[in-house]
Amino acid sequence: MAYVVTDNCADCRFTQCAAVCPVQCFHFDETMVYIDPDNCIDCAGCVDACPVGAIDDEFNLGDDQRHWIEINRQRAPLLPRLTAIMEPLPGAEARKAALGL
Amino acid sequence: MSVGASDFVRRYRVAIVGAGPAGFYAAEALLRSDAGVAVDLYDRLPTPYGLVRYGVAPDHPKLKQVTAVFAGIAALPGFRFFGNITVGRDVTVETLRRHYHAVVISCGAERDRTLDVPGADLSGVHGGMAFVGWYNGHPHQRDLAPDLSGRTAVVLGLGNVALDVARILAKPPSALAQTDIAEHALATLARSNLDRIIVAGRSGPAQARCTEKELREFGTIQGCITTAQSGLYPVPPQNGVSALFERFVGETSKAAARQCHFAFGMRPLAILGDDRVRGVCFARSPVVEGAVQRTTSDGEETIDIAADLVVACIGSQATLVPGVPYAIDRGVVSNTHGRVTNAEGSVVPGLYAAGWIKRGANGTIGTNRADAVETIACLLADLETLHEPETSVDALTGAGTVVADLGISFAQWERLDRIERELGAEISKPREKITDTKSMISQLLAV
Numbered sequence: 001m002a003y004v005v006t007d008n009c010a011d012c013r014f015t016q017c018a019a020v021c022p023v024q025c026f027h028f029d030e031t032m033v034y035i036d037p038d039n040c041i042d043c044a045g046c047v048d049a050c051p052v053g054a055i056d057d058e059f060n061l062g063d064d065q066r067h068w069i070e071i072n073r074q075r076a077p078l079l080p081r082l083t084a085i086m087e088p089l090p091g092a093e094a095r096k097a098a099l100g101l
Numbered sequence: 102m103s104v105g106a107s108d109f110v111r112r113y114r115v116a117i118v119g120a121g122p123a124g125f126y127a128a129e130a131l132l133r134s135d136a137g138v139a140v141d142l143y144d145r146l147p148t149p150y151g152l153v154r155y156g157v158a159p160d161h162p163k164l165k166q167v168t169a170v171f172a173g174i175a176a177l178p179g180f181r182f183f184g185n186i187t188v189g190r191d192v193t194v195e196t197l198r199r200h201y202h203a204v205v206i207s208c209g210a211e212r213d214r215t216l217d218v219p220g221a222d223l224s225g226v227h228g229g230m231a232f233v234g235w236y237n238g239h240p241h242q243r244d245l246a247p248d249l250s251g252r253t254a255v256v257l258g259l260g261n262v263a264l265d266v267a268r269i270l271a272k273p274p275s276a277l278a279q280t281d282i283a284e285h286a287l288a289t290l291a292r293s294n295l296d297r298i299i300v301a302g303r304s305g306p307a308q309a310r311c312t313e314k315e316l317r318e319f320g321t322i323q324g325c326i327t328t329a330q331s332g333l334y335p336v337p338p339q340n341g342v343s344a345l346f347e348r349f350v351g352e353t354s355k356a357a358a359r360q361c362h363f364a365f366g367m368r369p370l371a372i373l374g375d376d377r378v379r380g381v382c383f384a385r386s387p388v389v390e391g392a393v394q395r396t397t398s399d400g401e402e403t404i405d406i407a408a409d410l411v412v413a414c415i416g417s418q419a420t421l422v423p424g425v426p427y428a429i430d431r432g433v434v435s436n437t438h439g440r441v442t443n444a445e446g447s448v449v450p451g452l453y454a455a456g457w458i459k460r461g462a463n464g465t466i467g468t469n470r471a472d473a474v475e476t477i478a479c480l481l482a483d484l485e486t487l488h489e490p491e492t493s494v495d496a497l498t499g500a501g502t503v504v505a506d507l508g509i510s511f512a513q514w515e516r517l518d519r520i521e522r523e524l525g526a527e528i529s530k531p532r533e534k535i536t537d538t539k540s541m542i543s544q545l546l547a548v
Contacts, residue, residue, distance in 0.1 A: 019474065022122065022167045022467035041166045044312055045465035057314060084474075 002037035003046060004061060006068045008054035008099060009033055012092040017046035017055060018082040027079035028086070036076035037069075052096050111139040111179050113484060114494050116201040118188045118422065119208030120144035121151020123456020123469040125171040127205050130477035132177040136484055139179040141201070141498065145187040146240060147509040147517065147541045149175070151209060153466065154534075155239040156230075158265045159280035160272070162531060167466055175511045183498065184509035185538065189423040191503050194452075200497040202487045203451045203480055206422060206441070207473070210432060210457040214416040216257070220372030221413070224248075229262045229414030236269055236290075238283030238534035248377075249293035251409020255381050257369055258414035259302030259309035266412050267300045268318060271325040271361045281525065281532045296359050299406060301367035301383065306333060306346040307391030316345045319361060326357035330364050333388045343391050366393045370403065372411060380407045419458040427452070433461050439476025440483075451487050453480050513545050520544055 005017075009032040017033065018026045025039035026046075035046075035055070046055050058069050115131055117124045120142050131138040148154060150168050157164045175182060186192060188208075197204045213228025215221070225248055227235075234242030249270075256267045269277070274291040282290075302309060306329070309316075319327040329349035338344045346363055366386035373380040384401045386393045418432035428435040428444045434454045435442045441452040455476040456469045464472075498504045509517075517535070524533035535541050 019471040020465065020467040022465070022470055023170050041163050042314065043164055043167075043465045043467055044314055045467040059317075060313075 002040040002042060002058060002072075003035055003044065003055055004037075004058045004065075004068050004072050005032060005034055006054050006056065006061070006065050008052040009050070011089055011095050012052050012054070013086070013089045014051050014092060015082060015086045015088070016049040016051060019085050020045040020049045024081055024083055025076070026082040027076040028082045029075070029079050031089070033082055034072045034076040034079065037073050038077075052099055052101050109137065109178075111137045113138040113203075113487075114201045114490065115140050115203045115205060115480070116197045117142045117205040117207055118194075118197070119151065119206065119456070119458075120149040120182065120184070121207065121209050121456065121469075122153060122167070122171075122466050123207040123209070123459075123473050124151070124205070125149075125174050126470040126473035127207055127455045127477055128180060129174045129177070130474050131480070132174070132179050134477070134481055136481050138481075138484075139181075139494075141181045141183060141494065143183045143186050143188055143192075145185070145208075147184040147514065147538060149182060149184060149511070149514055152211065155234055155237045156211070157237075158233075158269065159237065159282035160268070160277060162280065164466065165281075172515075180511070181498075182509070182511035182514065183504055184514060185507050185542070186504055191507060192497070194422055194425045196497065198451060199491045200494050201451075201490055202484070203453060205453040205455055205476065205480070206425065206434065206458055207455040208420070208422060208458055210417045210419040210462045212418050212420050213413065214418055214432070216369065216372075216413040216415060218369050218371050220374060220378070223372050223374045223378045224376065225251075225374070225378035225409065226372055226411045226413065229256075229258065229266055229412055230417045232266055232412050233262060236282055236286035238286070238536040240536055240538050243283065243285060243536045247289065247410060249289060249295055249410065252294055253297045253299065253406075253408050254295050254410040254412065255406060255408040256298060256300045256412045256414060257302075257381075258416075259300065259304060259311055259363075259365075260414060260416075261311050261315050263300055263302070263412075263414035264311050264315045264319075266414055267298050267361055268315075268322065270295055270298050271319075271322050271359050273324050273358075276323055279529050279531075281530055281534060283534055283536055285536065295410065298359065298361045299364060299408070300361065301364045301369075301381070301406070303366070303368045303386075303393065305365045305388040305392040306363070307338070307341075307343045308393065309342050309346070311342060313342055313345060316342050319349065320345075322359075322361070324357055325359040325361055326352055326355045327361045327363070328352050329362065330388075333365065333391055335390070338391060367404075368401075369413075373405060378408055378411050380405050381411060417457075417462045425452070427454075431461070434458050439472075439479050450483075453477075509542070509545070517541055517545060
């Protein structure tokens with residue numbers, strides 16, 4: 001069981017998660033970040049670090065979110081590793097506000 | 102023009118005291134910077150990894166995989182480990198400051214906060230960090246020998262340490278036998294007569310500091326039924342730890358070999374007993390919508406609960422390293438973003454803090470990475486203003502010195518690591534920890 005990044009990250013990519021990941025298991029593309037489930041050690045540190053609540057234990061995901069498990073698993077290994085915080089994407093704050101957060 | 106690794110001059114030397122997560126992440130931030138820093142990481146134990154080895158519960162092996170990251174940091178050029186060196190005794194901080202440009206204190210906060218009630222010193226009352234150290238084979242806690250011959254344990258607190266202790270007490274020995282739990286602890290737990298574990302917190306369920314994942318495990322312990330105090334909500338909560346606690350409420354009627362029960366609004370007033378603990382006296386506060394109102398003691402009643410064992414998991418604090426010109430303030434070293442400040446509030450040049458000793462005992466393993474990165478950013482910004490060391494590092498760590506005589510290198514630790522894994526493999530455990538420093542060292546000398 002690993003933690004999973006879901007759709008709230010898309011177009012935000014705040015990346016506070018990367019600063020507290022003990023094993024650097026986050027990877028990123030132009031829109032969001034993904035957790036490599038083979039490296040995640042289930043510490044849950046990223047869950048509270050995310051300003052838009054995009055990360056959750058796969059155990060908690062509803063049916064409308066479960067597809068993210070496979071997306072994370074497939075995308076992460078193909079993408080560069082995120083080792084430190086990056087600038088959020090332009091419009092991240094607007095998207096956060098639109099999410100009601 | 103590219104500069105080859107061999108041409109890279111490490112002209113700055115930094116000592117880090119404490120080889121837990123914060124110490125390793127501080128080392129990584131220094132070694133990966135382009136400022137040219139070499140790092141010596143000291144620990145009072147021959148073994149690295151701090152609370153990853155001695156704090157993380159034996160039945161949570163996945164979290165311990167982070168040690169692979171630390172071993173990777175140890176393999177970076179410019180890194181040295183000196184285990185078995187107690188800073189403040191074998192080497193003073195002042196000595197380190199004479200030999201290094203900077204010293205980073207990252208020795209954590211593993212001393213239990215004192216349970217400040219009458220009877221707290223009775224036999225059968227233990228601190229949570231001490232208890233955790235005992236089952237994890239910490240050399241300083243191996244002789245704790247808790248008496249588990251009684252039937253009722255009271256665990257004070259609702260944080261993850263309390264949950265770890267309660268879970269280890271609740272699990273059947275067969276569920277722990279193939280973990281890296283210390284041999285002495287497994288033997289004692291196998292003889293345990295405890296069949297009732299009461300986890301009593303001052304706060305309400307909505308204020309509990311434990312995490313969902315740790316709490317959820319209580320529904321799955323073999324041979325143990327988990328229950329929780331009922332009637333705390335007009336409408337059952339749907340999310341978070343509150344919902345999980347509420348799920349345990351309905352379990353009361355089931356039968357099992359052991360029962361674990363969560364109680365809320367329970368403020369310990371006294372530990373009861375003559376020569377040893379026989380109970381705990383609590384002030385019991387009303388819980389409203391999952392929360393205890395702290396501002397008033399109105400409506401409190403007192404209640405005595407029989408107990409044969411009490412483990413107080415009420416937080417931990419830093420231990421002052423002797424000879425450091427710093428102040429301990431609310432359990433942490435006074436500091437600004439990791440720059441240590443003295444009693445007058447001024448920055449002590451060349452002295453830094455990272456991890457729990459800097460911010461207190463909170464967060465997850467990775468919180469220490471962000472924390473250490475912040476400290477090291479300050480250190481790197483200060484580099485050019487730091488005093489040149491009075492004498493060389495070689496004069497402290499070279500042949501014939503105390504550090505060279507007593508110190509355990511990372512290569513030696515890796516040998517010890519292999520020995521422990523081999524010992525474990527014989528009995529289907531991931532490792533059998535060697536739990537006293539003398540045996541660790543004699544094992545190394547025997548090879």
